[in-house]
Amino acid sequence: MSKPKNRLLLIEPDMVLAQILTTVLVPKGYTVVHAFTAQEAIMKADLSTPDLVVLELQLVDHSGIEFLYEFRSYTDWENIPVMIYSSVPPAEFNHSREIMLNQLGVKNYLYKPDTSLVEFMRKLNSLIQRTDFHNEST
Amino acid sequence: MSSRVQAPAISNNLLLSIIEQMKLPFVQIARQAELAQLGLEPDYRSIRTLAENGIQLIDGYSLGVQLANLNSYELTPESVSVSSVLYEADQQLQSLARLYNIQLKLNIGGRFEPVLAHRQGLQAAIIGLASALIEALPSQSAGEQSTLQLATHRCRYGIVAGVYADLPSLSSDTLKRGRRLYGNSRQPLVTVSHTTGAGIFVADTIFKAMRLKLHISRHHRLYGLGVVLQPSSQLAMI
Numbered sequence: 475m476s477k478p479k480n481r482l483l484l485i486e487p488d489m490v491l492a493q494i495l496t497t498v499l500v501p502k503g504y505t506v507v508h509a510f511t512a513q514e515a516i517m518k519a520d521l522s523t524p525d526l527v528v529l530e531l532q533l534v535d536h537s538g539i540e541f542l543y544e545f546r547s548y549t550d551w552e553n554i555p556v557m558i559y560s561s562v563p564p565a566e567f568n569h570s571r572e573i574m575l576n577q578l579g580v581k582n583y584l585y586k587p588d589t590s591l592v593e594f595m596r597k598l599n600s601l602i603q604r605t606d607f608h609n610e611s612t
Numbered sequence: 613m614s615s616r617v618q619a620p621a622i623s624n625n626l627l628l629s630i631i632e633q634m635k636l637p638f639v640q641i642a643r644q645a646e647l648a649q650l651g652l653e654p655d656y657r658s659i660r661t662l663a664e665n666g667i668q669l670i671d672g673y674s675l676g677v678q679l680a681n682l683n684s685y686e687l688t689p690e691s692v693s694v695s696s697v698l699y700e701a702d703q704q705l706q707s708l709a710r711l712y713n714i715q716l717k718l719n720i721g722g723r724f725e726p727v728l729a730h731r732q733g734l735q736a737a738i739i740g741l742a743s744a745l746i747e748a749l750p751s752q753s754a755g756e757q758s759t760l761q762l763a764t765h766r767c768r769y770g771i772v773a774g775v776y777a778d779l780p781s782l783s784s785d786t787l788k789r790g791r792r793l794y795g796n797s798r799q800p801l802v803t804v805s806h807t808t809g810a811g812i813f814v815a816d817t818i819f820k821a822m823r824l825k826l827h828i829s830r831h832h833r834l835y836g837l838g839v840v841l842q843p844s845s846q847l848a849m850i
Contacts, residue, residue: 487750489711489712489713489755490640491639494640494644497652498650498652501652508755510751510754511751514754530806532798532806533751533806534752534802534805534806535781561636561798586639587635587638587642590643591650592646595650
């Protein structure tokens, strides 16, 4: 039996939103490791490899995209699913959609103002299930 | 006359910055309110604080635009105690600071004579600056409690009122670049804040309208944003 995939690295610069998401995720069985910045996220991922990453693109100093390039450069982390949960509208990334999906392994792009917590949890759970299925079948 | 012509250009960029910034409290409030649907208890106190903070930003914007449309004859500065302005700002910001795990301190030690300023404008500007830094500070300290000071001190040009924190990334270049980018960029102060930092540009606009200049300031080894105010010579003579 495979171990449950529940270790989530939440990269969210806003403290209030991070607390709300943590409040929702912990009772559902997720272990949340929160990072405010890209640099802190790399350090925390290095301490304990996450099963899933939830990423805001607007971070202080380094953008979420820069984080993704850095994150994917480590072979241990190249298959960890990433879900973007951002206040940047997805339309702004239409030109780099293929790169995000194929090279950077972004599985979902959720726009914060349009995504309820229920929808957020639904997408997250579905992503975890897909990853489990993928891992068990390979 | 020229200030009337410039005002709409200032407010358009500022308006765009505010619109982008306002998404944050709206999203925070919406998600907080949704907790009940998931069987969790929403924090109504934080909803109120976030809403009030959003309203303060809009009020600051509105005041900035009104002041920018006044000419120098209509703008009547009054004799203002900086300490009392900072004290009132501190009272209004404490709940937001607690929400972001910031220790908000008031440093108004020393006796300073009153200054000539537009009281409402000065207070709105200080609140705008402090709110923007309160939201930004947790990213700088990895969530550890940090301190923000509302302080006044004397410098060779007058009396400074400002907000200060352990924020080395806050430099004159950062502010200069931010002034060029705000309204066009989601993160004009990218080394300081993940937001548009609209409160800083609201303060900048208010100070400009008051014929003052927001600048980078240092106080007790802290980095900050402040404005130099002139002592009220009328009262100084008494």
